[in-house]
Amino acid sequence: MSEVIIDVKDLVVQFPTLRALDGVSVQISRGEVVAVIGPSGSGKSTFLRCINQLETPTSGHIFFEGKDVTDPKNDINKIRQRMGMVFQQFNLFPHMTILQNLTLAPMKLQHKSKEQAEAKAMELLKRVGLDDRAQNYPTQLSGGQKQRIAIVRALCMEPDVMLFDEPTSALDPEMVGEVLEVMRDLAKENMTMVVVTHEMGFAKEVASRVIFMENGHIIEENEPKQFFESPENQRLKDFLNKVL
């Protein structure tokens, strides 16, 4: 097994009326594609958002490339530059062109020159087939195009890990495919990915491991074939029966 890149230890998130995560531990190795599935309210998004500290855990630790993300002494902004994040609602910056969306962080945070940042952005845009959209504004794009741009925006920082928070859940059905295809290509290039998703087909086909969460616990995890063909836990069986 290759090097562990994300090491989550005994993660707990307590909201005022809800224990969103109740002692979650998981290790993710470089190059893995981990799909996290589960019913809504199971804590899977909270888990993902803890990894880059958009959510602050109540207790527990997350080590990313050996550094404790939850330790205030470690500069979280530096750590986040190594982790790309893609949101359900895209969250592109509406007041900037696509190209400006893609080059803002590399220029301001990695101090790349405008030419360098734009060259990199255009190269990635070409790969997702949207290089003709560089000068457009986000409102001029379809949902699927926006999400592909959002993925490119994260990739422009050349992260070691990509976190996906239900990337296709806000899309019209006919646009899901184009986004999954970009993610599939990314997986082929050995990008480490953690994907919270409802796309069972994607999990089955692309993931190297699937995690099932319910009520803030990891109930079952396995490689996709075993996971989908011979689930052990009764609750996972019920869940799969409902969604498949």
Added chain:
Amino acid sequence: MFLMFESFKNDFYRNFVKNDRYIYLVKGLGVTLKVTFFALIVGLVIGILIATIRSTHDTTHTTKYRGPMHHFLQILLSIGNFLCNIYLTVIRGTPSTVQLMIIYFVIFGSVSIDKSIVAICAFGINSGAYVAEIIRGGIMSIDKGQFEAGRSLGFGYISTMRYIIIPQAFKNVLPALGNEMIVLLKETSIAGYIALEDLTMGANIIRGQTYSAFMPLFAAAFIYLAIVMLLSTGVKKLENNSRANER
């Protein structure tokens, strides 16, 4: 018909031309514009400062303990927020005329100071309270996802505000800020309470000399109206420019 025109001409002559009385209006207009302009700047500075303190406090006061320095800043922020709240309550809860008079007769009561500076302070402090809430509303109106997207890329709190939140918030508040500017311009007409010779006061002085109310007061009203219309057009243009790129 001819007689009416003749009497109008006479009135006009008596009120504006004779003894160069139009000078009262010109000088008054100058004072009004000067006070409005500088009060606007004072108001913007105060408003931005307070909006920053208040919205930073609102968005971060629930975050977890992240070391002593962070804790210290949080306490400082809470005190700042408390003081801002007092300022907003007092300024928005009392008439601006009373505020102007308190500043002139009480606070600056024992020192001799240029009245227009007093007026700038008073109107600036007053306007600041409204500007603060306008800007804070603008910041709060930006979707939380924008902030998270900025942070997830590795931007700190301040950079996220600067590159992502503020530019969007500014566009949203532009109409309200323009409106505040117009309100401020008209509000300065109470400067006569501290005997500052602004446009309204100028018109009133002419009225006192000629004993005719119609001409000078309508002239003042017309000038205010013209400036307000000019400002409205300007704000509209600015608004269109800043939104053009989103279509």
